[in-house]
Amino acid sequence: MWLLHWLPLPLLAALGRGLGLALYVLVGERRHVTLTNLGLCFPHLSGAEKSALARRHFAAFGRSILELGLWWWASPERIRRLVRLDGGEQLAAYRGKPVILLVPHFVAIDAGWIRMALEHGLVAIYTRQKNRVFETAMNDGRLRFGNCALASRQEGTRKALKAMKDGRFFHYSPDMDYGPKESVFVPFFGVPTATITGLARLARLTGATVIPVVTRMAGDGYVATVGEPWTDFAGEGGADDLGNARRLNAFIEAEVLKSPEQYYWLHKRFKTRPPGEKGVY
Numbered sequence: 001m002w003l004l005h006w007l008p009l010p011l012l013a014a015l016g017r018g019l020g021l022a023l024y025v026l027v028g029e030r031r032h033v034t035l036t037n038l039g040l041c042f043p044h045l046s047g048a049e050k051s052a053l054a055r056r057h058f059a060a061f062g063r064s065i066l067e068l069g070l071w072w073w074a075s076p077e078r079i080r081r082l083v084r085l086d087g088g089e090q091l092a093a094y095r096g097k098p099v100i101l102l103v104p105h106f107v108a109i110d111a112g113w114i115r116m117a118l119e120h121g122l123v124a125i126y127t128r129q130k131n132r133v134f135e136t137a138m139n140d141g142r143l144r145f146g147n148c149a150l151a152s153r154q155e156g157t158r159k160a161l162k163a164m165k166d167g168r169f170f171h172y173s174p175d176m177d178y179g180p181k182e183s184v185f186v187p188f189f190g191v192p193t194a195t196i197t198g199l200a201r202l203a204r205l206t207g208a209t210v211i212p213v214v215t216r217m218a219g220d221g222y223v224a225t226v227g228e229p230w231t232d233f234a235g236e237g238g239a240d241d242l243g244n245a246r247r248l249n250a251f252i253e254a255e256v257l258k259s260p261e262q263y264y265w266l267h268k269r270f271k272t273r274p275p276g277e278k279g280v281y
Contacts, residue, residue: 005069009220013063014189020062024055041189041280056261064107071114072141083115087226098171098208104252105264112215121162124171154205174199176272184242185274188249194272200244210256214255216262258264
């Protein structure tokens with residue numbers, strides 16, 4: 001990966017797409033997960049359309065894997081050329097204030113992190129990897145510009161909240177299946193989906209402003225788009241948390257529809273089912 005990061009992006013992207021298409025053929029379990037997710041979320045697609053979208057997703061995923069080397073080792077100047085930060089003034093205006101960045105799991109999520117890390121202190125919660133060498137490289141790459149911090153999921157949110165109080169933006173990605181604990185079932189593309197209520201609870205606890213950020217592959221580069229701050233979001237808990245979870249999923253749905261092949265469909269997003277409902281995978 002270190003050697004590959006010296007290649008020009010168009011060539012590296014072509015290699016990544018090739019890797020992704022090979023994975024589509026070879027990794028049957030994740031192909032099944034992806035096709036199942038797409039079938040649930042886009043029931044109007046024919047079998048051929050669904051397979052074509054899944055292949056495009058694997059191609060984008062393959063790119064995201066090979067291009068990690070860029071974010072871990074490329075110079076700041078090259079990163080600024082490759083990743084455009086749209087709406088960066090939104091973040092600058094909130095420097096020093098409590099902010100939770102709502103960052104859905106699109107395949108370009110690491111590109112957005114490293115671009116924002118050039119300008120701002122960030123903190124995120126990460127999932128430990130089975131391969132510790134890979135985990136070390138990943139964490140070193142994410143932290144290489146100094147004013148950033150990471151907390152493992154096993155450590156919970158306490159470390160992240162402390163870093164947030166020290167002035168870092170909380171880079172938060174709540175759109176995965178974390179099990180039934182502290183989740184509510186609300187629709188995601190019409191499918192009842194276990195959705196954690198942590199975003200609203202953290203916003204209430206810290207008084208933070210929620211600002212969405214979505215990063216996408218675009219032509220020969222990337223675009224990290226900073227959205228408008230959310231207003232009237234945190235509420236008072238209870239029924240408000242249900243409404244907030246619906247708002248969260250509706251926002252992600254709208255973003256997914258702009259580039260459906262770039263959302264992280266390999267994840268078992270619908271693994272946790274409502275009581276009595278049969279598993280989908």
